[in-house]
Amino acid sequence: MCGIVGVVAKSNVNQTIFDALTVLQHRGQDAAGMVTCEADRFFLRKDNGLVNEVFRTRHMKRQLGNMGIGHVRYPTAGSSSSAEAQPFYVNSPYGIALAHNGNLTNTPDLREQMRKENLRHINTTSDSEVLLNILAHELQQIGKLKPTHEDIFAAVKAVHTRITGGYAVVAVITGYGIVAFRDPHGIRPLVYGKRETDKGTEYMVASESVALDIPGYTLVRDIAPGEAIFISQDGDVHTCQCAENPKLTPCLFEHVYLARPDSIIDEVNVYKARMRMGVKLAEKVMRERPDHDIDVIIPIPDTSRTSALEMAHHLDVKFREGFIKNRYIGRTFIMPGQTQRKKSVRSKLNPIELEFKDKVVMLVDDSIVRGTTSKQIVQMAREMGAKKVYFASAAPAVRYPNVYGIDMPSATELIAHGRTDDEVGEEIGADWMLYQDLDDLKDCVKAGNDSVTSFDASVFDGQYVTGDIDEAYLNRIDAERNDDAKDGENKPGSNENADLHATI
Numbered sequence: 001m002c003g004i005v006g007v008v009a010k011s012n013v014n015q016t017i018f019d020a021l022t023v024l025q026h027r028g029q030d031a032a033g034m035v036t037c038e039a040d041r042f043f044l045r046k047d048n049g050l051v052n053e054v055f056r057t058r059h060m061k062r063q064l065g066n067m068g069i070g071h072v073r074y075p076t077a078g079s080s081s082s083a084e085a086q087p088f089y090v091n092s093p094y095g096i097a098l099a100h101n102g103n104l105t106n107t108p109d110l111r112e113q114m115r116k117e118n119l120r121h122i123n124t125t126s127d128s129e130v131l132l133n134i135l136a137h138e139l140q141q142i143g144k145l146k147p148t149h150e151d152i153f154a155a156v157k158a159v160h161t162r163i164t165g166g167y168a169v170v171a172v173i174t175g176y177g178i179v180a181f182r183d184p185h186g187i188r189p190l191v192y193g194k195r196e197t198d199k200g201t202e203y204m205v206a207s208e209s210v211a212l213d214i215p216g217y218t219l220v221r222d223i224a225p226g227e228a229i230f231i232s233q234d235g236d237v238h239t240c241q242c243a244e245n246p247k248l249t250p251c252l253f254e255h256v257y258l259a260r261p262d263s264i265i266d267e268v269n270v271y272k273a274r275m276r277m278g279v280k281l282a283e284k285v286m287r288e289r290p291d292h293d294i295d296v297i298i299p300i301p302d303t304s305r306t307s308a309l310e311m312a313h314h315l316d317v318k319f320r321e322g323f324i325k326n327r328y329i330g331r332t333f334i335m336p337g338q339t340q341r342k343k344s345v346r347s348k349l350n351p352i353e354l355e356f357k358d359k360v361v362m363l364v365d366d367s368i369v370r371g372t373t374s375k376q377i378v379q380m381a382r383e384m385g386a387k388k389v390y391f392a393s394a395a396p397a398v399r400y401p402n403v404y405g406i407d408m409p410s411a412t413e414l415i416a417h418g419r420t421d422d423e424v425g426e427e428i429g430a431d432w433m434l435y436q437d438l439d440d441l442k443d444c445v446k447a448g449n450d451s452v453t454s455f456d457a458s459v460f461d462g463q464y465v466t467g468d469i470d471e472a473y474l475n476r477i478d479a480e481r482n483d484d485a486k487d488g489e490n491k492p493g494s495n496e497n498a499d500l501h502a503t504i
């Protein structure tokens with residue numbers, strides 16, 4: 001779940017892209033990058049780090065041009081080396097740079113095709129570099145000196161027929177404009193918006209609507225599943241449905257955890273969806289234990305706050321901030337290694353004793369994935385003197401790997417894999433474990449837009465909407481990307497860090 005942005009404006013776009021990336025930082029903390037385009041030149045800067053670490057004033061000054069794209073990365077394929085930070089670049093045809101959110105599920109086949117049939121070199125282990133080369137190859141096949149928007153859409157159509165998985169993509173083509181497209185299931189989000197200026201209308205494409213808000217763009221609409229948008233460098237906008245059988249099945253986990261609450265995805269207000277999750281949890285408490293003895297509801301900041309507040313309200317139980325979050329520590333779940341994640345929970349969250357002492361506390365989190373957070377939090381609540389510790393999750397148990405752009409490749413690393421809900425409760429040390437029902441969670445999102453009727457809920461139900469995921473696939477990504485395997489990457493001397501593009 002990286003964050004992507006593309007802008008076509010009437011003056012330099014570097015600051016707008018920087019601002020948008022800062023707002024999308026919650027989607028990726030490992031690396032950041034930007035390509036701007038002036039006349040027929042690209043200016044690239046990308047590296048590991050947060051947005052404000054990667055782009056210093058000296059870099060920003062070099063990022064010239066009225067159109068460009070940006071990326072914040074949370075790796076789900078390849079390594080976390082700076083060489084795999086995005087955008088990626090190819091010089092032929094035209095000069096194209098691309099940023100991708102999601103994960104392709106047929107990358108090994110595509111690599112083979114690239115090498116043997118399309119005679120293209122891929123220099124990294126990133127699926128996004130493969131994706132860029134597929135797009136480049138398909139544009140090359142059209143072979144026009146000056147491609148029209150129809151030519152660009154024809155290339156996107158061909159890309160859809162070759163790749164599978166989850167992808168929201170933005171690419172900039174030197175001298176022409178920006179093209180963005182969303183996979184035929186609309187798994188990953190993508191929106192576009194515009195801003196009026198004295199010099200004319202400016203456009204932005206972004207992973208989440210919140211990226212539009214900050215620089216003063218207004219949301220026009222979501223990019224539909226399978227649809228592509230082309231914005232020429234002069235600001236002409238064209239859209240086209242490029243997939244054969246598009247069907248919206250957006251990722252349910254975006255609404256649970258990934259997206260910012262102040263975003264609107266597929267016309268669903270994420271904040272309101274999370275409030276409804278709290279209401280449903282309250283209803284479940286009343287179904288299971290109408291005479292419950294909860295004294296206080298405490299959220300595990302940040303993401304669960306919205307649901308926890310609403311749950312408390314509907315149960316008429318006190319809501320208290322029992323954990324204070326260190327605002328200088330980022331999201332722990334999207335950190336690359338388990339050791340770092342574990343350490344960060346304790347330094348990120350500190351309990352306030354008086355909210356726990358002698359009380360029956362109901363802790364609320366948006367989700368439990370590896371159990372890194374919940375295990376430590378339950379223990380902290382006990383150490384603070386809680387009489388009983390209950391735990392509610394606004395999402396159902398996460399039991400299956402994700403293959404569409406969330407880094408959960410290994411079933412065995414998921415605390416709920418092979419365990420019942422109650423067994424997870426025992427494992428994290430809770431006296432009562434309350435999980436949201438999957439149908440309730442879906443209803444919370446559907447209530448925001450009744451035309452969204454199905455979802456990618458694979459992490460909860462093991463159903464993969466692209467239809468190409470089998471046991472062998474899951475075993476392979478487990479072996480390649482489980483925490484032990486990742487610990488071995490980027491060791492000193494590893495040539496994974498060798499980059500073609502110097503990052504200074």
Ligand SMILES: O=P(O)(O)OC[C@H]1O[C@H](OP(=O)(O)OP(=O)(O)O)[C@H](O)[C@@H]1O
Pocket residue numbers: 257300301302303304330331332333334365366367368369370371372373374
């Ligand atoms: O079971 P786990 O593997 O620990 O993963 C789940 C936890 O990770 C996330 O928090 P995170 O700190 O990433 O972000 P937040 O501050 O937005 O809640 C999520 O909100 C849960 O708290």
Ligand SMILES: NC(=O)CC[C@H](N)C(=O)O
Pocket residue numbers: 001002003073074075076077078084100101102103104126127128405406
């Ligand atoms: N989280 C993402 O969207 C990752 C994009 C891409 N697969 C990468 O690893 O860079």
Ligand SMILES: [Mg+2]
Pocket residue numbers: 300301302303304365366373
């Ligand atoms: Mg959290």
